[in-house]
Amino acid sequence: MNRINTIEVKALTKIFDGTVKAVDGISFNVKEGEILGFLGPNGAGKTTTLNMLSTLLRPTRGTATVNGHDILTEPDAVRRSIGYVFQDTTLDIELTGRENLDFHGRLYGLERNTRQQRIKEVLELVQLTDRADNFVKTYSGGMKRRLEIARGLLHYPKVLFLDEPTLGLDPQTRRSIWEHILHLNQEKNVSVILTTHYTEEADYLCKRILIIDFGKIVVLDTPDNLKARLEGDVVTLLFKDPSAIESFRSLLENKDWIRRINVVTSGNNYATMSRMMQTMPKISTNISIGGTMPQMDSITIEGKRKIPKQVQQKSEPAMADESLQFGGETCSKCLNLLVDNGGHRIPEIVKLADEAGVILESVELRKPTLDDVFLSVTGRNIREEEGSFMDMVRRHRIMQQARGRRVRG
Amino acid sequence: MVQPLSGQAIYVVLLRELKRYWRAKARVISSVAQSFFFLVIFGLGLGGFIGGFGGVNYLSYMAPGVIGMGLLFGSVFSGVSVIFDRQFGFMKEMLVAPVSRTSIILGKILGGATTATIQGIILLVVAGLMGAFTPSLAFVAGAFAAIGAMLLITSGFVGLGVAIGSTLNDFHAFQLLSTFVMWPMFMLSGVFFPIDVAPLPLQVAMLCDPMFYGVELLRWCLLGAGSPLLGPLGWLISLAVVAIFNALMVGLGTFLFSRAQI
Numbered sequence: 001m002n003r004i005n006t007i008e009v010k011a012l013t014k015i016f017d018g019t020v021k022a023v024d025g026i027s028f029n030v031k032e033g034e035i036l037g038f039l040g041p042n043g044a045g046k047t048t049t050l051n052m053l054s055t056l057l058r059p060t061r062g063t064a065t066v067n068g069h070d071i072l073t074e075p076d077a078v079r080r081s082i083g084y085v086f087q088d089t090t091l092d093i094e095l096t097g098r099e100n101l102d103f104h105g106r107l108y109g110l111e112r113n114t115r116q117q118r119i120k121e122v123l124e125l126v127q128l129t130d131r132a133d134n135f136v137k138t139y140s141g142g143m144k145r146r147l148e149i150a151r152g153l154l155h156y157p158k159v160l161f162l163d164e165p166t167l168g169l170d171p172q173t174r175r176s177i178w179e180h181i182l183h184l185n186q187e188k189n190v191s192v193i194l195t196t197h198y199t200e201e202a203d204y205l206c207k208r209i210l211i212i213d214f215g216k217i218v219v220l221d222t223p224d225n226l227k228a229r230l231e232g233d234v235v236t237l238l239f240k241d242p243s244a245i246e247s248f249r250s251l252l253e254n255k256d257w258i259r260r261i262n263v264v265t266s267g268n269n270y271a272t273m274s275r276m277m278q279t280m281p282k283i284s285t286n287i288s289i290g291g292t293m294p295q296m297d298s299i300t301i302e303g304k305r306k307i308p309k310q311v312q313q314k315s316e317p318a319m320a321d322e323s324l325q326f327g328g329e330t331c332s333k334c335l336n337l338l339v340d341n342g343g344h345r346i347p348e349i350v351k352l353a354d355e356a357g358v359i360l361e362s363v364e365l366r367k368p369t370l371d372d373v374f375l376s377v378t379g380r381n382i383r384e385e386e387g388s389f390m391d392m393v394r395r396h397r398i399m400q401q402a403r404g405r406r407v408r409g
Numbered sequence: 410m411v412q413p414l415s416g417q418a419i420y421v422v423l424l425r426e427l428k429r430y431w432r433a434k435a436r437v438i439s440s441v442a443q444s445f446f447f448l449v450i451f452g453l454g455l456g457g458f459i460g461g462f463g464g465v466n467y468l469s470y471m472a473p474g475v476i477g478m479g480l481l482f483g484s485v486f487s488g489v490s491v492i493f494d495r496q497f498g499f500m501k502e503m504l505v506a507p508v509s510r511t512s513i514i515l516g517k518i519l520g521g522a523t524t525a526t527i528q529g530i531i532l533l534v535v536a537g538l539m540g541a542f543t544p545s546l547a548f549v550a551g552a553f554a555a556i557g558a559m560l561l562i563t564s565g566f567v568g569l570g571v572a573i574g575s576t577l578n579d580f581h582a583f584q585l586l587s588t589f590v591m592w593p594m595f596m597l598s599g600v601f602f603p604i605d606v607a608p609l610p611l612q613v614a615m616l617c618d619p620m621f622y623g624v625e626l627l628r629w630c631l632l633g634a635g636s637p638l639l640g641p642l643g644w645l646i647s648l649a650v651v652a653i654f655n656a657l658m659v660g661l662g663t664f665l666f667s668r669a670q671i
Contacts, residue, residue, distance in 0.1 A: 099428070
């Protein structure tokens, strides 16, 4: 027998004020015990989707079932089936950790004995037993998060919604929260939907990843399959003299072992430059390869080889976005290549550069990450600040709408 | 969609209010002290000059009004604290639970009324120790009646606070609220002077102040008499007005809260 779907979503849509489509007809299922990640930039529709699934927000169209209960007709049963850890803390910091849990237990109608036994249990699960009787205002950010996760589990939900569970936490704490999430997922067999805009988080935790952008599902697959879409390696070339870049690119264009070439140009905008400076020497992951900040000019050229269909489709908007650029003097450029067997091609690339009289400042080789996947399927970088100007305006509008929203009681 | 009330949800929200009240010792002390200063300075200072009204000395006359002040400020601010719950996110924890908003807000109102009444009882004891009341069996009965009246008065004002807190979105409105709503209500409630000696426009304003009836009711309970203006049935009129105000405010608070944004 196949595993049961804990959540079934059908054509779920949320339109704010009749015009702003925050979530646009999405459908997907979550299996029992599965961890599904919503990956997308801020304003992509992640939280709006969670708010609809948790019955806080009424969908404009479409519906969903959670644990077999319809979100439109059985909100109470849905609420009993879910634990929701919100993006911002929702603890009462004037109460102790135990009191916060006790409050929650009573709110969900747990009997005294059950309540006390479960409070003990979830405190142990997130290793907060020693601090349970301290006021929450004395807790660190990571402890608060753990307490919230524990609270979300107290009523034994079938699904746990984690909205950006590690946002703003330091790397060690983030890692420890990840371990807790995996642990409780295995121990309780609870399904988890987590939203994140950290690709490494989605990669580490999720069995499947749903990439969402502008309210639409761009792709839904396992992390490995997603990365397999980008066969090959990413080679980043930094040039001493940026003016040589165009001619060198045309040299590379007819090599059949190169799948894609992205030219990253940064204008004279200070913010863009400093970001380039920070990220370029180490890793190219965070550079907006093909990103379309107003000052950034991105050109994507498809190689001759087969390119996954999704990639081809999605590179079009990126091209269209170029019309939005505001110009600016070019001062720094690098080339990003998706190459078969990258390690063996580096000597060849260097040789080509030598022959052409182009001086390379650095050459870098790495495996594609989910950041590259996100870039290839959406045509943009996942970090919020690196969308085009119009994207930013649009996202801002959606988020404003989504925040000040009346919720269902 | 009508959701049933949940006794446990009402209780747990009430319990939270009590715990938070009990822990905010500084707030309790400062508000009791404030009322105490009024009693001492005005009661003794002005009292020496005025003597008294309607057969009671000025301290005794003022005591029910000062208790009323504690009730008024305590209950309105307790209701307005829904702003903080929204701002600091705790509201979401309550709203995503499988209980109705009505249960949550009734718990909030009962909790606010209880804490404000506790404050009132403390002030009652303080005023009693200062000799504001004549000890007698009738007074003891009256004091219990006063506690009942306090619960009725405060739940109405918590409702008002919730209504305001559900409509306003920022803390800055606090100052405005205090200056333009609470202080006029307090000063027109007949705490310092009887309505009978006031000029007509002021009398009209006082008759429009719901707190005036609250103080009247307390005065009937604690001193056994009220303003001659309302006559011998003044206590009944006051009780009726307070009850109607209570029903309206609890209804308004619940309504505005249930359609408020988080």
